[in-house]
Amino acid sequence: MATTDSLAFFQNFYTDVSLYVVAEPGPASQVSDVPAASSVAATAPAPVVAVVPLVPVAVLVPTPALVASVPPPAEKPPVPSIAAATPAAMPSKLPSLASLPLTPLPPTPPPPVVVPAAATPEPAQLFSVPTLAELPAAPAAPDSQPGRVQPSPTQSPVAHIPFATLGSNPNGLLILVRLPADEFRKLPRNVFLNNILKAIRLVMEDVVLVNVEHDKFPVALCTLRKTLAAKQFLAFGKNLLDVAVYTTQPYEPVLLYGDTAFLGASEIKMLEYDAGRKKQLWHAMQRMFL
Incomplete structure (x- = not known):
């Protein structure tokens, strides 16, 4: 781009800021070729150049001690194979029962010995009955009245009494x-x-x-x-x-x-x-x- 065009572009871009172009060193023919730019620069106010210092960029170089302190990446567990996870195929034919070994049965324990009870207790009575003491036997009926008959537990002349x-x-x-x-x-x-x-x-x-x-x-x-x-x-x-x-x-x-x-x-x-x-x-x- 020509110098004149560059100056006109920056004047339009920076409206409130005056710019100037520093002439690059070169042959004299080239300086004489830009009279218009010199006249424009003479009429314009002196531009303010902002100098921005360059910040050096630090380049980190790994040292041997730092490399040694970094642990190596852990190894990933192996992925199980699909063929290993597949169960074994069932046998096409079951083994014969005759080929199986015979296991002896445990001995049968003898039957328990049942001891018969001495006596089965009688059920408790619903009502209480007093215990009788030893009593003397009743005397025989006197013979002073021969006309009367002594009754017995099975026969009696007064059996009809209500x-x-x-x-x-x-x-x-x-x-x-x-x-x-x-x-x-x-x-x-x-x-x-x-x-x-x-x-x-x-x-x-x-x-x-x-x-x-x-x-x-x-x-x-x-x-x-x-x-x-x-x-x-x-x-x-x-x-x-x-x-x-x-x-x-x-x-x-x-x-x-x-x-x-x-x-x-x-x-x-x-x-x-x-x-x-x-x-x-x-x-x-x-x-x-x-």
């Missing part, structure tokens, strides 16, 4: 009374009778109340045993059980026929207000139940 019962324990203690029907229904709530049962560790649910429904004749033992299996009798009154009419005494517990315990006492109304008879009854019950 009776009523209250209670749900056929194997418990039987309490014999002779009362009107209304008083008999109230007997389970009698305080004196409940205290008597409590003294021998029983409650009203452990006994069966039997009311003889005849004014003179007793109830038959054979008739009671058709519906009740109890073998313990406590009679409050006279002439209440046929087999005990001639062979028992009040407040003397005895065994009738070897398996039936019987104890006779006065009527409940008399016992409630008589301390002496209460004492006799308590001693007799201790010999029979405790």
